[in-house]
Amino acid sequence: MQIIAKSTLRAFWERHPQARTSLSVWYSTVSRAEWTGPSDIKTMFGANVDFVGDNRIIFDIGGNKYRLIVHVAYRYRRVLIKLSVHMRNMTGSIRRQWDEQYQTDQDGRGP
Numbered sequence: 001m002q003i004i005a006k007s008t009l010r011a012f013w014e015r016h017p018q019a020r021t022s023l024s025v026w027y028s029t030v031s032r033a034e035w036t037g038p039s040d041i042k043t044m045f046g047a048n049v050d051f052v053g054d055n056r057i058i059f060d061i062g063g064n065k066y067r068l069i070v071h072v073a074y075r076y077r078r079v080l081i082k083l084s085v086h087m088r089n090m091t092g093s094i095r096r097q098w099d100e101q102y103q104t105d106q107d108g109r110g111p
Helices: 007-016 017-032 038-048 093-103
Strands: 001-003 049-051 057-060 064-071 078-086
Touching: 001 017, 007 017, 007 078, 017 057, 017 064, 017 078, 038 049, 038 057
Parallel strands: 001 078
Antiparallel strands: 049 057, 057 064, 064 078
């Protein structure tokens, strides 16, 4: 897959150096992947991935310390990095907003 916006990852790990290894492993793994649909991602990442609609995907990174939100264009083999978040820094209402916005049900669909 072609990954767009590695600079987003780089900016995040510059603020959170402990995330660099986990994000680099994710980047390397996804770069070599050939996803044709959500089932390929689920097979590769298992419980560490949630599908929230409109081909947006949330990856749990670094033992669930971070979240990485991407948009996948399967037809074009592209992954657009949207956002990286350090879960420890999310408090109170921000955490609730996150949970509400990106909540998924049992079969991986959004609210």
